[in-house]
Amino acid sequence: MGMGRPREFDAETALDQAMEVFWRHGYEGATIAQLTEAMGINPPSLYACFGNKEGLLKAALDRYTKLRGVWMDEVVAAPTARAVAERMLMGIADKQTDPANPPGCLLVQGGIACGTGSENVPFELAARRAQNEDQLRDRFVRAKAEGDLREGADPAALARYVSAVAVGMGVMASSGADREALRQVANVAVQAVEAQSADKT
Numbered sequence: 001m002g003m004g005r006p007r008e009f010d011a012e013t014a015l016d017q018a019m020e021v022f023w024r025h026g027y028e029g030a031t032i033a034q035l036t037e038a039m040g041i042n043p044p045s046l047y048a049c050f051g052n053k054e055g056l057l058k059a060a061l062d063r064y065t066k067l068r069g070v071w072m073d074e075v076v077a078a079p080t081a082r083a084v085a086e087r088m089l090m091g092i093a094d095k096q097t098d099p100a101n102p103p104g105c106l107l108v109q110g111g112i113a114c115g116t117g118s119e120n121v122p123f124e125l126a127a128r129r130a131q132n133e134d135q136l137r138d139r140f141v142r143a144k145a146e147g148d149l150r151e152g153a154d155p156a157a158l159a160r161y162v163s164a165v166a167v168g169m170g171v172m173a174s175s176g177a178d179r180e181a182l183r184q185v186a187n188v189a190v191q192a193v194e195a196q197s198a199d200k201t
Helices: 011-029 032-039 043-050 053-076 081-095 120-145 155-174 179-194
Strands: none
Touching: 011 032, 011 053, 032 043, 032 053, 043 053, 053 081, 053 120, 081 120, 081 155, 081 179, 120 155, 155 179
């Protein structure tokens, strides 16, 4: 009777709920009981759908990456390198201190305090963060080709710098920093990117 029964939950809604649990508690801190309660399913259903807890995390990360990817497309569509950095970092300051969301960033928070048996999780999260850095690098390469960045600017290093600031802001937010504190950090970083811009005469 159970074999042909359709799943009684919406996959995207369930993943959104799992994503929030991982976001709030990290991979290690999130228990199967918390995950199944949030998703509205029982443990056998979780294992049947996702294989194990790590499989569920990867599915939740796919969902998070898809949603974040839409936002990153908007970020890199900004007209200048400075505007790209500003749109990204000020957006992070707002999003990661929004009471509607868990504080910080899932791609940072999810890998905190991973122990034996979950060694792959930090690498999985790092790979997702690297996708954002690659997108920034490609955008800064274009900015340099268009004359927006000065001749000596290093697009890869600039992308790595902005990405590092973004990760640091995520750690600050998860530790309780408020929006104004994150905006101050973002503002300094935006000025640093602006310093790499070509002179406008």
